[in-house]
Amino acid sequence: MAFTVEQALNWLTKSNEKIQENKDYLSELDQAIGDGDHGINMARGFDEVVKKLDGNDYKQVADVWKDAAMTLMSKVGGASGPLFGTAFLKMSMAAKGGEAVSYDAFIKALEDGGAGIKQRGKATEGEKTMVDVWSPVVKQLKEAKDFDAGLIRDSSKSAMEATKDIIATKGRAAYLKERSKGHLDPGSVSSYYIFQALSDCIEGEV
Amino acid sequence: MANVGIVIISHSEKVANGVKDILEQAVGQVTVEAAGGQGDGEIGTSLEKIQGAIEKVHSAQGTIVFYDLGSAKMNAEIAIEMLELENVQLAEAPVLEGAYLAAVESSMGRPLEKIVNALEKEFK
Ligand SMILES: Nc1ncnc2c1ncn2[C@@H]1O[C@H](COP(=O)(O)OP(=O)(O)OP(=O)(O)O)[C@@H](O)[C@H]1O
Ligand SMILES: [Mg+2]
Numbered sequence: 461m462a463f464t465v466e467q468a469l470n471w472l473t474k475s476n477e478k479i480q481e482n483k484d485y486l487s488e489l490d491q492a493i494g495d496g497d498h499g500i501n502m503a504r505g506f507d508e509v510v511k512k513l514d515g516n517d518y519k520q521v522a523d524v525w526k527d528a529a530m531t532l533m534s535k536v537g538g539a540s541g542p543l544f545g546t547a548f549l550k551m552s553m554a555a556k557g558g559e560a561v562s563y564d565a566f567i568k569a570l571e572d573g574g575a576g577i578k579q580r581g582k583a584t585e586g587e588k589t590m591v592d593v594w595s596p597v598v599k600q601l602k603e604a605k606d607f608d609a610g611l612i613r614d615s616s617k618s619a620m621e622a623t624k625d626i627i628a629t630k631g632r633a634a635y636l637k638e639r640s641k642g643h644l645d646p647g648s649v650s651s652y653y654i655f656q657a658l659s660d661c662i663e664g665e666v
Numbered sequence: 667m668a669n670v671g672i673v674i675i676s677h678s679e680k681v682a683n684g685v686k687d688i689l690e691q692a693v694g695q696v697t698v699e700a701a702g703g704q705g706d707g708e709i710g711t712s713l714e715k716i717q718g719a720i721e722k723v724h725s726a727q728g729t730i731v732f733y734d735l736g737s738a739k740m741n742a743e744i745a746i747e748m749l750e751l752e753n754v755q756l757a758e759a760p761v762l763e764g765a766y767l768a769a770v771e772s773s774m775g776r777p778l779e780k781i782v783n784a785l786e787k788e789f790k
Contacts, residue, residue, distance in 0.1 A: 537710030542740035580740055
């Protein structure tokens with residue numbers, strides 16, 4: 461299977477739906493170990509992304525991702541803006557050229573996106589950030605041969621849940637030191653929604 | 667000849683403007699611009715505001731950018747990459763004290779490189 465422009469649009473629309481539905485929950489998570497704005501930031505950014513994409517006639521997946529990247533960078537307002545923005549920008553650069561994206565090219569794009577987050581945040585695995593979802597998900601998807609909705613769903617869920625036990629060393633939660641333990645990382649939860657949305661649109665579910 | 671420009675990025679519009687006020691009150695000849703808060707005055711940072719501020723103060727002499735928390739630095743880096751300007755440097759120093767030192771140095775016509783060295787020496 462190849463990932464089409466239509467799926468790329470669908471992915472972002474579904475991501476937005478999940479983020480809007482869970483806006484308050486994301487902010488609650490951020491209240492516990494951050495500044496409480498993560499849901500507001502993500503809801504504002506993704507709402508703008510959908511508005512930006514709406515009605516445009518895209519020829520390439522890369523162009524969809526580029527517009528999403530630029531919108532997230534300028535509209536989110538918190539760290540998740542430059543981070544998710546950089547991820548989609550790197551993905552767009554990796555996918556450039558083709559109309560649709562093959563599984564291998566898609567995984568390469570996700571890998572570059574994850575690397576972009578690490579580079580922008582100067583973060584690595586185990587610091588209780590969204591990197592702790594992106595890295596393990598990419599790693600597991602790399603081992604598959606084709607798009608696998610179940611694998612995307614399960615790998616992102618377990619990675620997200622595992623952030624609970626980590627002591628934060630990056631982002632606002634790092635100021636809490638040991639007290640950051642026992643709470644989910646908000647950016648990992650929103651990354652989980654984004655991967656769930658990907659899983660849904662691959663499966664063709666509503 | 668223009669002096670080195672200074673940009674203050676903070677999550678709060680009031681903080682960024684306040685730091686700018688302090689510099690201007692004490693140091694007459696200083697090119698400083700504040701990029702505080704999001705567009706709507708809420709707490710956060712705005713890539714557009716940061717880009718705008720850098721463009722406003724930037725000259726051949728260069729610009730030093732001070733930032734506070736988290737996304738301020740990330741957005742500053744993106745702004746610098748996107749503007750593709752030469753001689754824009756992020757300062758690794760406390761916002762107010764660092765910018766104050768940079769303003770004094772800049773007003774004396776010191777070049778970018780010397781100011782960056784002075785900051786490193788003072789705040790390392
Ligand atoms: N340095 C970093 N590297 C990777 N991810 C990070 C980093 N800092 C924060 N994050 C991620 O961003 C999420 C927080 O996003 P949010 O939109 O709430 O930004 P914020 O921390 O409020 O931003 P700011 O510090 O600018 O106010 C965290 O849960 C974490 O997953
Ligand atoms: Mg936050």
